Amino acid sequence: MRQLVEYPDRDMMMLDLADTLAGELADCLRRHESASFCVPGGTTPGPIFDVLSEQALDWKRVAVFLNDERWVGEDNPRSNTRLLKERLIVSKASEAKLIPLYTPSPEPEPVMEELAAAFDGHLPISVLVLGMGADMHTASLFPGADRLADALASDAPILMPMRADAAVEPRVTLTAPVLNGALSKHIVIFGDEKRAALERAAHLNAMEAPIRAVWSDAVVHWAK
Numbered sequence: 001m002r003q004l005v006e007y008p009d010r011d012m013m014m015l016d017l018a019d020t021l022a023g024e025l026a027d028c029l030r031r032h033e034s035a036s037f038c039v040p041g042g043t044t045p046g047p048i049f050d051v052l053s054e055q056a057l058d059w060k061r062v063a064v065f066l067n068d069e070r071w072v073g074e075d076n077p078r079s080n081t082r083l084l085k086e087r088l089i090v091s092k093a094s095e096a097k098l099i100p101l102y103t104p105s106p107e108p109e110p111v112m113e114e115l116a117a118a119f120d121g122h123l124p125i126s127v128l129v130l131g132m133g134a135d136m137h138t139a140s141l142f143p144g145a146d147r148l149a150d151a152l153a154s155d156a157p158i159l160m161p162m163r164a165d166a167a168v169e170p171r172v173t174l175t176a177p178v179l180n181g182a183l184s185k186h187i188v189i190f191g192d193e194k195r196a197a198l199e200r201a202a203h204l205n206a207m208e209a210p211i212r213a214v215w216s217d218a219v220v221h222w223a224k
């Protein structure tokens, strides 16, 4: 079962977690030629990115990619890639290599293979951070999403397009086997609503609560 770490406040959590993640990446770089760092988008991780981007790591040996992306261009404030470029791949981390989850195309389907090919040599994920919505989705694995069962299957491809009523636009997401292959896994959530959702998920199956499909061996970081 997963481990839960509670922090006195959000600032403390951000600083502490950024430190832990930097330590894990540094450790990986000591033992291997390169490391891969997979992170969520959305509203939660920005402050962690701010701290991490100032950490002295050999960032040019780190491949950074998102858990998932909304199918919008970087000029759209909802673009997770935009968040990465503005807050993580800056300052000391500006030399990190971004593996994109978006390329201009009206729909994601025609470019899935092209995007997935860029992951060659970057899996398994060295360090994974996941977010979670109050509806218990993680990455773009939404309850009720059109291809959820396929994305949770053990033979799922690396990347899949995903559509769900709760998602404003089409999405692309890393699938459960890729996320579960991570060597180190962290889930980061804020607030009582998400804490209650996480507890509710324990009584549901992965189709109802997709976070369940990827939470084994994860450390959950929570602050009010």
Ligand SMILES: O=C1O[C@H](COP(=O)(O)O)[C@@H](O)[C@H](O)[C@H]1O
Pocket: 039, 040, 041, 042, 043, 044, 045, 067, 068, 069, 070, 080, 130, 131, 132, 133, 134, 137, 138, 139, 140
């Ligand atoms: O849409 C998304 O939602 C989740 C949770 O986002 P948050 O705004 O509640 O932190 C996020 O983990 C995922 O990467 C993102 O695309």
